[in-house]
Amino acid sequence: MTTIRLHNTKTRTKEVFTPIDPDNVRMYVCGPTVYDRAHLGNARPVLVFDVLYRLLRHVYGADHVTYVRNFTDVDDKINARAATSGRPIGEITEETIGWFLDDMHALGALDPNQMPRATQFIPQMVAMIEDLIAKGHAYEAEGHVLFAVESYKDYGKLSGRTVDDMIAGARVEVAPYKRNPMDFVLWKPSSDDLPGWDSPWGRGRPGWHIECSAMSYELLGESFDIHGGGNDLMFPHHENEIAQSCCAHPEGGFANVWMHNEMLQVEGKKMSKSLGNFFTVHDLLEGHDGQPPVPGEVIRFVMLSTHYRKPMDWTEKKREEAEKTLRKWRELVAGLTVDDAPHPDVLAALADDLNTPLALSALHRIAREEAPQTLLNSARILGLLQGEFESSFQGKTFDAEIEATIEEMIELRKIARENKDFAQADKVRDAFVAAGVTIKDTKDGVSWEVGPDFDPSKLEALK
Numbered sequence: 173m174t175t176i177r178l179h180n181t182k183t184r185t186k187e188v189f190t191p192i193d194p195d196n197v198r199m200y201v202c203g204p205t206v207y208d209r210a211h212l213g214n215a216r217p218v219l220v221f222d223v224l225y226r227l228l229r230h231v232y233g234a235d236h237v238t239y240v241r242n243f244t245d246v247d248d249k250i251n252a253r254a255a256t257s258g259r260p261i262g263e264i265t266e267e268t269i270g271w272f273l274d275d276m277h278a279l280g281a282l283d284p285n286q287m288p289r290a291t292q293f294i295p296q297m298v299a300m301i302e303d304l305i306a307k308g309h310a311y312e313a314e315g316h317v318l319f320a321v322e323s324y325k326d327y328g329k330l331s332g333r334t335v336d337d338m339i340a341g342a343r344v345e346v347a348p349y350k351r352n353p354m355d356f357v358l359w360k361p362s363s364d365d366l367p368g369w370d371s372p373w374g375r376g377r378p379g380w381h382i383e384c385s386a387m388s389y390e391l392l393g394e395s396f397d398i399h400g401g402g403n404d405l406m407f408p409h410h411e412n413e414i415a416q417s418c419c420a421h422p423e424g425g426f427a428n429v430w431m432h433n434e435m436l437q438v439e440g441k442k443m444s445k446s447l448g449n450f451f452t453v454h455d456l457l458e459g460h461d462g463q464p465p466v467p468g469e470v471i472r473f474v475m476l477s478t479h480y481r482k483p484m485d486w487t488e489k490k491r492e493e494a495e496k497t498l499r500k501w502r503e504l505v506a507g508l509t510v511d512d513a514p515h516p517d518v519l520a521a522l523a524d525d526l527n528t529p530l531a532l533s534a535l536h537r538i539a540r541e542e543a544p545q546t547l548l549n550s551a552r553i554l555g556l557l558q559g560e561f562e563s564s565f566q567g568k569t570f571d572a573e574i575e576a577t578i579e580e581m582i583e584l585r586k587i588a589r590e591n592k593d594f595a596q597a598d599k600v601r602d603a604f605v606a607a608g609v610t611i612k613d614t615k616d617g618v619s620w621e622v623g624p625d626f627d628p629s630k631l632e633a634l635k
């Protein structure tokens with residue numbers, strides 16, 4: 173059997189991975205808070221742990237791995253979005269979950285075995301909080317329930333901080349009812365306009381951290397193998413998860429191996445709205461700001477070209493090269509189907525703390541040596557060269573924004589015609605002619621095509 177080595181944040185070393193139960197290898201990864209589209213950074217943990225999931229399935233058998241990734245669907249950011257948009261919370265979270273799954277499928281990510289939502293596990297969270305109070309690890313104060321960090325001697329061990337360091341370095345919410353400024357919220361009161369559930373402490377809602385402790389306990393038990401997420405979650409989120417779980421279930425060890433991916437940047441800079449380099453996965457897939465659409469497989473390839481424990485830099489150059497490579501590989505494997513295990517070099521690279529860049533270089537070598545069947549067999553474990561290639565790879569170029577403008581104008585023309593406003597309908601037709609867009613009325617509606625001298629600026633003139 174392949175020996176897997178994984179870097180464990182808890183011990184800061186690369187360790188041989190030994191599952192608690194090889195018949196059921198269990199992994200929990202913190203998922204997104206669902207109020208908006210996933211940005212490119214959010215895709216990194218999804219892809220990193222997707223490759224780990226594939227590797228574990230390969231080594232232990234597809235039916236012997238349980239992967240759980242949650243959706244945080246109760247959160248003040250969601251409440252704020254509902255308040256500003258005037259839309260019901262359930263509608264926002266439902267829509268965002270749908271977007272997230274569509275986007276991650278486009279990147280070739282397998283669905284985890286379970287995707288629990290926080291709102292489905294409120295009674296379990298309440299029970300865990302009651303248990304923590306009973307065991308002297310939590311206390312009620314002014315309708316809140318707080319975890320008492322001083323009651324857990326290992327608090328801070330994962331990220332290697334002392335409580336004093338944390339107080340000095342963190343932006344902790346100072347509240348008069350906290351015994352220690354680092355104490356964190358397990359439960360808080362909800363006003364009538366906010367989502368809330370009945371509890372022994374009145375109508376309220378859970379703090380963020382308790383959901384992962386409650387859901388991992390329910391679905392994976394008091395000890396499981398791997399817990400993952402971005403390294404921005406190490407403190408306070410994971411530190412707090414450990415405190416809650418280890419105090420509620422001291423007989424279990426919670427997660428044996430903690431894995432953290434480093435952050436993603438764009439062209440060497442932190443991705444942020446203010447720097448104008450912020451984009452969502454959907455933006456890339458659809459094409460944005462005049463850029464052509466990027467196939468999901470290209471995004472996956474670029475992401476995997478950096479080791480997960482190093483900062484990852486998304487660049488235009490990498491995107492271009494990945495696209496070229498994948499085109500070439502797709503040609504090589506055309507017409508073939510997977511018929512064997514991955515090449516041992518690819519497997520060995522992944523088994524060595526998920527060394528995806530090394531695995532990709534092995535694929536490059538295999539491709540150079542003209543072994544298309546081996547290339548295809550080996551690409552699968554990285555989630556590459558599977559399924560249909562996106563149509564944007566067939567040389568078709570289109571820009572989502574331009575497409576939307578054309579569709580809008582067709583609609584305008586239809587309305588003008590229905591209103592017998594022929595002057596307006598003719599104006600739209602003339603704009604299409606000037607822009608080099610051919611419109612055809614067919615029995616299925618209006619079809620359109622852009623000609624060789626297509627000039628989108630002429631379309632804008634009409635708006």
Ligand code: AMP
Nearest residue numbers: 203204205213214216217401402435436
């Ligand atoms: P959030 O919805 O902000 O809780 O994030 C969901 C997941 O995306 C977490 O595992 C984060 O660690 C991860 N994440 C957020 N931003 C980035 C980034 N820039 N690079 C890599 N991972 C990120």
Ligand code: ZN
Nearest residue numbers: 202384409413
């Ligand atoms: Zn979590």
